[in-house]
Amino acid sequence: MVQTIAATTATLRDLKQALGLEQSLDPKFFPEWQAEKVVLSEAEQLLLDRVKANFMALMEDPPMLENSVKMVVLSPLLDLAGFYRKPFRIETETSIDLELEDDGIVIRGRIDVLVLKEQFWLLVIESKRSDFAVARAIPQALAYMLSNPNLVKPTFGLITNGNEFLFLKATRQPVAQYANSRLFSLLNPNNELYSVLQVLKQWGSQVLEAEI
DSSP states (O other): EEEEEEGOOOHHHHHHHHHHEEOOOOOTOOOTTTTTOOOOOHHHHHHHHHHHHHHHHHTTTTOOOHHIIIIIHHHHHHHHHHTTTTTTEEEEEEEEEEEEGOOOEEEEEEEEEEETTTTEEEEEEEEOOTSSSSGGHHHHHHHHTTTTTTTOOOEEEEEESSSSEEEEEEEEEEOOEEEEEEEEEESSSSSHHHHHHHHHHHHHHHHHHHOO
16 A cells, blocks of 8 residues: 655655665765855845845735745746756746655655756755744655656755745765755845855856756
């Protein structure tokens, strides 16, 4: 009998028991979120300042729902990162099944926003309402990332509730592992959207350089 679990209810324990998934504490496993950052233009910084201001204004009347998070925060970030242009492709509400055959379990769900480059899943974005703690979405995002049919290359992810941003990296081979970045927050001084965009642009450029 096959048991189906909704990705929204999957836990880290589920993934650990089914896949042997472990969190990597080795800083060499996930250097991509903290490597040398790209330089942002003045125009990009001004736009990100406006995005932050728009979000903070909307936070005066919470909660900010998922569609609002996508529209106000994610859309300009993806645009500035270059993910709306070829060779990248955007999909939304993508259905996934993560089959755990040995345990007779299928984890099923829908990815909010998926950025694709051929069989390389550059980015899985799980957006949540503004009053939803980002840490609670880690198992759900990992379930999506580990369903990537390309088991050789790593999958990179981003979880955001509009205010907080957390980057993830996951692999299935040679062993199932994941790691996360530090938590970026718009409540911190300055504008941490700068750092978030720098990571996204860096990931995109690394994919493009791999083609050359």
